[in-house]
Amino acid sequence: MAAIQNSLEVISGADESSRNAIIILKRQVRHMARLVNDLLDVSRINRGVLRIEREVVDVKQSVQAAVEAIRRQVHVKGLALEFDLPASPVHVEADPERLAQIWDNLLSNALKYTEHGRITIKVQKDTAEALITIRDTGIGMNPDQTRTVFDTAHQTEDGARRGGLGLGLQLVKRLVDLHDGTVEFRSEGPGLGSEVALTLPLSRSVLPAVSSSAEVAMPASRRILIVDDQPDIADMLGLLLESMGQKVRVAYGGDNAIEIAHERRPQVAFIDLSMPGISGAEVAKRLRQEFSPSQLTLVALSGYSADHPAAQGMQFEHYLLKPATYETIVALLNSLPVN
Structure with missing residues (x-):
């Protein structure tokens, strides 16, 4: 809230100052909106009232749209974006808004915990499943901690310092479950980056x-x-x-x-x-x-x-x-x- 208040104070200033303030304001509002939405959605899932509106979605296009939304932030941090995408569409039957929410949380996490290096997004498919992998060169964690990252109360000390409620990965897990998919978090150790791999059933149609x-x-x-x-x-x-x-x-x-x-x-x-x-x-x-x-x-x-x-x-x-x-x-x- 402090960042929003201070940004509003200088919006009426010089043009360049106003532009910079608006950029900060938009980023902070988006961050808070995501936190509020995550809280609401976790509550809806826990009460069994979150609805999934399935339709045929191209995972490749869905991921690319999510990447475009954070591309500027990636550029500002000096990180590289790498893609490994198939030539043909990868169709799943899913709620497009919830898929976007999954990618937003995973990409935001990778961006938050990566200070240098790259974020790599890979999309594959076999005869029955789409496999999506998001890998970063960020802070990583001890392998024995990876088993609890999807737990309700899990949040690292570093995560608390960087802002957030520790709900992002929990929400991702619950949304993937609602889509009959799987999700796994991997890291070889502190300083060695992290990888999230999830699967979704291909559209049967x-x-x-x-x-x-x-x-x-x-x-x-x-x-x-x-x-x-x-x-x-x-x-x-x-x-x-x-x-x-x-x-x-x-x-x-x-x-x-x-x-x-x-x-x-x-x-x-x-x-x-x-x-x-x-x-x-x-x-x-x-x-x-x-x-x-x-x-x-x-x-x-x-x-x-x-x-x-x-x-x-x-x-x-x-x-x-x-x-x-x-x-x-x-x-x-x-x-x-x-x-």
Whole structure:
């Protein structure tokens, strides 16, 4: 708070002084905002009320965006940034805001505890997981201390001097757990730097085809309508269906879904239930007034299980739990009569 108060006192001064004061002010406000958000999110996780809104995210782009946010601070400290990134996207199903929060905490930690040298960010993937590694040449710690860095009360004496509440790594661990991933902290000793390695499951909807999938017959080509208010999710499902030879149109919400259906005359409609405005249930009701089940198959997409109260009474022929897998969609389309 002292840094903010003193910065405000000189904002009305000379131009150069004002600019420097504003830079300090923004940095301190961002730091305090992150501390407050971390406190709130740890509290939400402990109470079981933190929601994860999953969508398909390219880890490579997500990490690069986080690095851009701290690039100036890295430059001011005279540190080098090194990247080892794959050429192709690395897709996971995750909450993009929570992923950004993970990278922000890890990169801020690396920056805080590194006075010289470099920060290295590496992204890899295998057949099932994305592996992200952030390594620094900072102060490091005794290897026997690394086992407790994710504990609630863990904070080093040096960490307290540098500012912070010791919540960053705890929050990272909890957020990674909510994404069904793993995280590990490593250091070979004081002065030898640190490394954080985490894994996240790859998006099943964009996993490369394996032999068992290759043996499944591709479904007959149909006109398909996707109705979802989240463009990234809708577009990714569209790409997946097009890779199966389907003819796809997308409506980003219920407002124009009916109009597109009038024009396109789809044979199958994948409809998200959790849309603002005209709900998925209302879209299905209006479509059913015009198209019989033999003309149009309605498929509900939802994060709720089919027996959840919110899913009861829906007039859909099929119900898919998000995220629907490649194999599930192929099997569903193959089960439909060709009309």
